[in-house]
Amino acid sequence: MRCLVEGEGPPVLLVHGFPMGHAMWRAQIASLSGVRIIAPDLRGFGGSELGVIHEGQGVSMERYADDLAALLDALGVDEPVVYCGFSMGGYVGWQFLKRHRERVRALVVCDSRPEADDEDGRANRLKMAEKVGEWGSAMLAEAMTPKLFAAETLENDPKLVAWMADMMGSNSPQAIAAALLGMAARPDVTGDLADFDLPTLAICGDQDALTPPDVMRGMAEAMPKAEFVLVEGAGHMAPAEKPVEVNSAIEKFLESLPPIG
Structure with missing residues (x-):
């Protein structure tokens, strides 16, 4: 698995969304200080191999x-991480938390949700998975x-929009289809939220049409130790659209965490 590792301090694991790579976190990687940034490319994305599918x-x-847990082992990271997941990275985060709870110090969920796809959403993902090889x-x-x-x-920052489109378009149709099938089959963790009793920060763009603010606010309210931050002027890509505001929220959250050990 390809992974960028930078800085010194408590580990922060940045997990990208679909169909992106670790570079989507470039503004966070450049600005977050006093921590050890671990920013992988998930299986098949960015510089990571898909493997046999x-x-x-x-x-x-x-x-x-489980890939992420194996990566932490390979890096020799034995202290708990702050897991920061965006969109699909949030979906992965729920499973990381359920399967590797002892490895998580705190959770940051950016523009994601706990629910599984509804019937229409699942059908749409399955159609895209079937057609992406043909479409490209x-x-x-x-x-x-x-x-x-x-x-x-979209109107004022065409360079950002084009950069994101290029990043997504650079990934293979096979990796994209594999992720779509995985997301379509993902479990609903809404019923588990009350058990996720670790410090949590939920961040959402106020114009996010894919994971609307009300969904994320409700998610935060269902978690015992979660706070919700609304980022004005941002859509789904809040970490890239409004990096100053998102970084500020993450830094404040990190500063509020009790010391490790």
Whole structure:
């Protein structure tokens, strides 16, 4: 698994969304200080190999989670991490938390949700998984991009929008299809939220149409130690659209955590 590691201090694991790579966190990697940043490319994305995937089968959120645990082992990280997951990285985070709870110090959930897909959402993912080989990654990225950003970002920051589209379009159709199948089959963890009793920060763009603020606010309210931060002027890509505000929220959260040990 390809992984960027930078800095010294308590480990912060940055897990990207679909269909991106660790570079989506570039503003956080550049600005967060006093921590050890660990920013991997999930299986098949960025510079990481997909591995053997049988036809018609995807990569489950559990498998991505176990990959991350194996990565931490390979890096010799034995202290608990602050797990920061964006969108699909949040879905992976729920499974990481369920399967590797002892490795998590605190949780940051950016523009994600605990619910499984509804029937229409699952059908849409399955259709995209079937067609992405025919359409190509770049076409899928082009179709997705307008849904990811606030209207003002689309109008005023074309370089950011184009950069994100290029990142998504650079990934293989096979990796994209595998992730789509995995997300379509992911479990609903809404009933587990009350048991996730670790410090949690939920961040959401106020114009996020994919994981609306009310969904994330409700998620935070269902968790015993969660706080909710709304980022004004941001869509789904809040960490990239409004990095100053998102970084400030993350830094304040990290400062509030009790010392390790």
